[in-house]
Amino acid sequence: MRTVRAPATSANLGSGYDTFGVALSRPADVVSVERADRTTIEVTGAGAQFIPEDPEKNTVGAVARALDAPAHIKIDKGVRPASGLGSSAASAAGAALALNDLYDRGLSREELVPIAAEGEAVVSGAAHADNVAPALLGGFTIATADGVRSIETNVPLVACLPEEPISTRDAREVVPTHVSIEELVATVGNAATLSVGMCRSDPELVGAGMADEVVTPHRAALITGYDAAADAAREAGAHGVTVSGSGPGVLAVCPPDRRRAVAAAMVEAFADNGENARAYRTWTGGGAELV
Numbered sequence: 288m289r290t291v292r293a294p295a296t297s298a299n300l301g302s303g304y305d306t307f308g309v310a311l312s313r314p315a316d317v318v319s320v321e322r323a324d325r326t327t328i329e330v331t332g333a334g335a336q337f338i339p340e341d342p343e344k345n346t347v348g349a350v351a352r353a354l355d356a357p358a359h360i361k362i363d364k365g366v367r368p369a370s371g372l373g374s375s376a377a378s379a380a381g382a383a384l385a386l387n388d389l390y391d392r393g394l395s396r397e398e399l400v401p402i403a404a405e406g407e408a409v410v411s412g413a414a415h416a417d418n419v420a421p422a423l424l425g426g427f428t429i430a431t432a433d434g435v436r437s438i439e440t441n442v443p444l445v446a447c448l449p450e451e452p453i454s455t456r457d458a459r460e461v462v463p464t465h466v467s468i469e470e471l472v473a474t475v476g477n478a479a480t481l482s483v484g485m486c487r488s489d490p491e492l493v494g495a496g497m498a499d500e501v502v503t504p505h506r507a508a509l510i511t512g513y514d515a516a517a518d519a520a521r522e523a524g525a526h527g528v529t530v531s532g533s534g535p536g537v538l539a540v541c542p543p544d545r546r547r548a549v550a551a552a553m554v555e556a557f558a559d560n561g562e563n564a565r566a567y568r569t570w571t572g573g574g575a576e577l578v
């Protein structure tokens with residue numbers, strides 16, 4: 288048997304749609320695998336009742352198939368599904384690392400990224416790698432058609448999750464298919480600023496580089512109370528706020544000693560808008576680990 292702790296992740300970070308991602312130090316899924324003749328899946332934990340155990344519909348089933356590694360797979364969910372914190376990716380990354388080890392496949396973490404991304408295609412219709420890359424490699428990752436680049440970084444974060452779920456598949460429908468040259472120029476500037484901020488572990492630069500007028504406003508419009516929560520976070524000291532992944536989670540970057548105030552301000556703003564929300568005070572963190 289092999290057991291892996293696989294972290295929540297936040298994708299896009301505003302200016303890096305389908306490209307940027309970070310691993311979070313908490314929450315995380317725990318995935319255990321045992322050799323079997325055919326793949327079976329058992330899910331417990333946060334939101335387990337919304338997650339299919341059919342291997343054709345669960346992200347870990349696609350990973351087991353891609354690695355030709357049938358197993359009994361137990362998933363203890365710490366990352367709530369459809370909340371914008373890479374829940375489906377955490378399980379996929381955990382299963383990829385665990386099955387690679389169990390079956391001695393010898394693949395590197397980088398080589399496991401496209402395999403884990405096949406799980407994402409099962410749930411969202413697109414094999415986007417911007418969650419599975421940080422879930423496997425940790426830190427800040429840039430996933431492109433050429434492969435994945437990653438760096439270690441140390442940035443304080445708050446992730447606030449309103450209760451009402453949003454499916455990634457649905458939230459991909461609202462993304463515009465074209466941008467103007469002005470929007471492209473602004474996006475390149477913001478994305479480059481964010482990357483430098485991650486390299487320097489500088490929350491202020493990361494916050495500035497999270498700005499985005501192309502994708503984020505369309506996703507924010509799907510989240511009841513987003514504007515109030517973002518304003519409240521900034522007033523409480525956040526350097527930058529954006530939609531986490533496809534939402535409804537909201538990600539704020541702030542000085543380490545403002546995390547408590549930012550978390551409380553966001554939860555209160557959502558409550559004022561009739562939404563129950565839970566906030567995690569977290570940091571950028573490492574990738575999946577055998578435990």
Ligand SMILES: Nc1ncnc2c1ncn2[C@@H]1O[C@H](COP(=O)(O)OP(=O)(O)O)[C@@H](O)[C@H]1O
Pocket residue numbers: 337338339344345346347362367368369370371372373374375376378379410411453454455456532
């Ligand atoms: N192992 C898994 N963990 C979480 N969600 C899963 C898993 N396998 C399949 N799903 C499905 O994926 C969907 C959630 O994925 P998604 O909408 O991309 O949100 P996120 O991955 O950010 O939580 C839900 O419909 C859920 O049932």
Ligand SMILES: N[C@@H](CCOP(=O)(O)O)C(=O)O
Pocket residue numbers: 296297298299304305306370371372373374415417418455458459531532533534
């Ligand atoms: N790039 C994807 C990221 C989805 O992240 P999730 O955590 O909501 O699954 C997108 O924006 O669609």
